[in-house]
Amino acid sequence: MKVHYEGSEKIPAPYDKVWEFMNTPDKVASCLPDVVSTDVKDVTHFTTVVKVGVGMVRGNFTFQVALEPNADAKQVSVNIHGSGLGSVVDQTAVATLKDEGDGTTTLDWACDATISGPVATVGGRVLDAQAKRIIEYVFTQVREKLTGTPATAPSGS
């Protein structure tokens, strides 16, 4: 099962600050919902265990995350390999930053994910909308962490 989501965040923070944030593993990790544990491997890699609560579908997912900055293109690719519930998720989220010149930055993001295994075949109906919600949450978190406004985790009850 393939899913594609995209969105855009207007971030009231200067480009350099956003760029630095997007290239710091523990900061990016801090944007994930329901994090059980995070283990930063190096400057571009971290592993994090996330509690996925999708309606009745609940369980822990382990995500291996690799950040690939491309300064010229002002892009950061977030490559994620996740596994849990007997299934696997391989996704690439590309964040493209635009310096608006007025001290704000636009973060356009696009995420392509391939989901394999029971969650795709049995829980696909459940998963799609929720995966979208989680990825959207992550990028709103980027904005909010950078501007200090709190967010509530996506409800999974």
Add this chain to the structure above:
Amino acid sequence: MATEPTTLSFGQPVKRKEDGRFIQGRGNYLDDIVLPKMIYMALVRSPYGHAKINNIDTSAALKVPGVKAVITAKELAGAGLDWMPTLAQDKQMVLAGGKVLFQYQEVAAVFADTREAAADGVAAVQVDYEPLQAVTDPYKAMAKDAPILRDDREKKTNHIWHYEVGDQKTTADALSGAPVKIKQMIRFPRCHPSPLEPCGCIADFNGGTGRLTFYVTSQAPHAHRTVISLVSKVPESNIRVVSPDIGGGFGNKVPVYPGYVCAIVGSLTLGVPVKWVESRTENLASTHFARDYWMETEIGATKDGKVTALKVSTVADHGAFDGAANPTKYPAGLFGICTGSYDFPTAFVEVDGYYTNKAPGGIAYRCSFRVTEAAYCIERAMDILADELKMDPVDLRRKNFIPKEKFPYPSATGWTYDSGDYEKTLDKALQTIDYKNLLKEQAEKRKRGELSGIGVSTFTEIVGAGPAHNFDILGIKMFDSAEIRVHPTGSALVRTGTKAQGQGHETTWAQIVAEELGLDVQNVLVEEGDTDTAPYGLGTYASRSTAVAGAAIAVAARKIREKAKHLAAHLLEANPDDIEWADYKFRVKGSPDRTKTMQEVAFAAYTNMPDDIEPGLEGVTYYNPPNLTFPNGAYICAVDIDRGTGAVSVRRFVAIDDCGNIINPMIVEGQIHGGLAEGFAIAFMQEIEYDEDGNNRTTNFTEYLVPSSFETPRWEVGNTVTPSPHHPLGTKGIGESPNVGSPAAFANAVVDALSPLGVRHVDIPLTREKIWKILREKGVTG
């Protein structure tokens, strides 16, 4: 003491002897068997359709309470058991080593005290996969740049084999010269037999005796015993395969599956009985599928509708391993029967098999090897030709039928049809449904703007594999066997190499013996499925049981009758030559009052035999059929289509079958009902679907649909009787005809309903959306 036979039952609707235990919940299915110290096995399966395995970490699983052991390909390789042969001269990984080739492929086996603990263990096994590009389309698999899926093979290509039959040149010439031609790609989608009871086994190796008792849901217990001996190296004499009551098979329970080998390895190494029962998901996603044929079909004909040539070029998608249960000589099974009921002067049929990242198989789902594909192909194509010729499909068929005088008929693809009277069968179908009136009704409906269709299928099947010179499984010739023992008190025990899965052998076989020996059908016990007691046979599939084992039973019974005749002569103090068998008794020619019943003779065989006749009354036969049998049928279906939703409702379905002589009409009718329902499901709602990443989208009954009583139409069935000339009982076999013949009838009816819109072909399954899309494209609004 012996009594006169109370029911002479041949040809009668004798109530099934096996029913008693089933209606009281006393059947004995695989999962009902519980052995002392028995443990449970569950399998770790791949979430990927195609991936490299970097590492398998079983340490966490081994810590799960109740888990006894975990094995992977590494352990199996040590014993040379990481691969096993399929029934089609290919080999299959038992547990994936190096890489996985289809989603849900077996990766590791977990053994535990309870089912739950085994499942916990499976969840705890950590496998590190590296995803590879999946190939789920055979046309992509044949591309130059396609990844090679089976790098274990010398041949570095995804092409498995090429098969052809018929005359390529004369067919090409006839086609190019034909005044009328049609050409159509006809797809038979991948589907699955999905019997209600999944597959399973219990491996019980007794270290004391060195014997392996293997309980398994098997349609072919002896073949399984031989394969297990070859794979496990356990001497065949030390293997006992027991196939208990089976909850439906439909071809799904012919192959040997990796889980079986793992369970055996588990029992051999752990020294306790190991039970493995697959889940529905495992059944649909990993045990062998059926069909998945792409058939490019060409017919040439004269302007007045006489067919002159048939060419079918086929691509067969076999998935990751060729698991087809085909005779060695026929990698595409009996697909050459695709000339059907028609007198084609020439034909050429070619099939190319390919590997893809899909579950393995190519088995015969309720049909003789690849015959459903063949029948669907020709019956669909004949309708397309009728459309091209602007002819009534019934007239076109009638015009091209093999005339009954031409039987035995040598077909352009090399078969010799035994018998048939296609006109008679068709006429009975037309009469039953009142075809003239049906056409009138349709014309009126169409005037009112309704979408109403009539579909006809006049198919010929080829069953009863088969003559030893042509047919074998892994080299074992496809004969079958029967052993009959008549007891002193005149009751009898029959054992055969077949194994029923609902077909009613316990009743039908008893009826044959009762008929041949003049016994009471209630006093004939039938026993199948235990290789320690049953004579070697190839099993039940391809409608071969009555055609082969049924014949064996008759022949064995006649051997008994011949010996009994001498005993009767002794009792009647007459010369054996003066003894005749009449009215189910031995009697002295010319003196009808001097008779002996089989019961009396049987008693004498044990109590009062002459010195020159050895005691006892038994007969054994291994029957090698001289030819296959060719059942046929004429099916007519009437449908209405909802312009709004594309929903099809089957208004009527008439099925007239000719399966030769009928032993039990009630059972034959039941087989037809069931086969039609499966054909209905295949035509309208069943397809094993993969996405381009190799995810199987149809791994349970909420996605792979089994129609309920609510969707399933009512059936109107009947028969004509054209006996097989070479079968001792003149029978042919019926189990599969309705599943072979009906998909085309449904499809032809739906296409006919859409034909006023200029539609000539739609591939099955005929889902609402497919039809809705056509309606909207053609400007029909609901």
Add this chain to the structure above:
Amino acid sequence: MKHPVKITVNGTETAADVEPRQVLAYYLRDSGFTSVHIGCDSTSCGACTVIVDGQAVKSCTMFAVQADGKNVTTIEGLAQGGKLHPLQDAFHNEHGLQCGYCTPGMILSSLALLQRNPNPSEEEIRHGLSGNMCRCTGYQNIVKAVQSAAKELKGQQQPVSHEPAVSAAAGE
């Protein structure tokens, strides 16, 4: 943690300590009532249908702990005093079964159907049995069997053995 349960099956009390995750179907099978068959993982096939306090239930979709203190009827308990239930006879006489795997669930669903509607039309039977799959019979002879059992049962009240008739709520 295991929970002690007492479940009356076909009039006889059974008792065991069960894990909460054990579904009723496996509890019954492990207690020897092997007529309760498992045909799917998705509450689709109905092969595990049993009658719990008068209601037909898919026993793979109810935990054994939930059946504590309840009355369960499986097909083993349908014959009364050595005499088969008219539905059992009818399935035999009309050839309403082949492999037999769906049969116990199918017969128990038919029983529940006839309790609510002693005189069902063919359509009502086909609708009422639509939660039970059969791969062998094409359903036609099953429908016939239910019709002939309905005739047989007409007049005589045939309560679900050992149990009160269908729960009050249904007749609201």
Add this chain to the structure above:
Amino acid sequence: MFPAAFEYVRANSLQEALAALKEHGSDARVLAGGQSLIPAMRYRLAQPAVLVDINPIDGLSYIKEDGGVLKIGALTRHSDLEFSKLINEKYKFMADVAYVVADPIVRNRGTLCGAIAHNDPAADWTACALAARVNVIATSATGNRTIAIDDFLVDSFTNALKPGEIVTETVWPIPDATTSGSYLKIERKVGDYATAAAGVKTTLDARGNCTNTGIGMCAVGPQALRAKNAEKAIDGGPLTDERIKAAAEAAAKECDPGEDTRGSVAFKRDLIRVLVTRALTQTRERLEKKMGKTS
């Protein structure tokens, strides 16, 4: 397939249930009919640490008209509604739903309130509840809270319950002599999730114009949706073919289906058009019959 281990709490009273939920927080789930939850647990898609079984609680299974409204209890099963004389005579569009939810055996266990709380995108009752403008009663240690269905349904498999709350009742308006409705569903076979489904309910005023029309759709969005524009297109005028057509086309526009094995976006949109047309037409017929009878 076998669920992961969990702790089972048998609640013999609402108080016990609420206490258990409070104690175990988000690790706990309420077990009512369990016909969606238990299969998900067998696939190990759902692995709740604690199940709080409310089935033993007395007095939660009822279908009763009380205080000018119809009340359905938390443990009222689909089949209770399917075979209820009251529902079949007076609440035809609810009877329509009860006839097609899941399959006959599942209907003996599954509950209406549970289905609404579960909020499956394809849940028949959620579409029907939107059409009927139902209120959901959520009970917590501090008492009852009434939540309008539109507010209760938050997102797929997500509802507006706060931690520690249980749905104990749904409250349905009693149809008067000039009110009727219809629910129609396309499914590939009995027991399948809907490919698309629509429920409609309307009341004719003295001049024979529609008022308070409700149109709910399911399986064509992240959760059941209210066809607001379609409702507007019907209200204030009679149920003519033209106005029905307009409403159906509006509904087809405002639904938001996704592609899956049941069909494409375009197919599901058009099914909504067809279903809303047919449901409104059937409602008109039922009203004619009903009012013909009463007048």
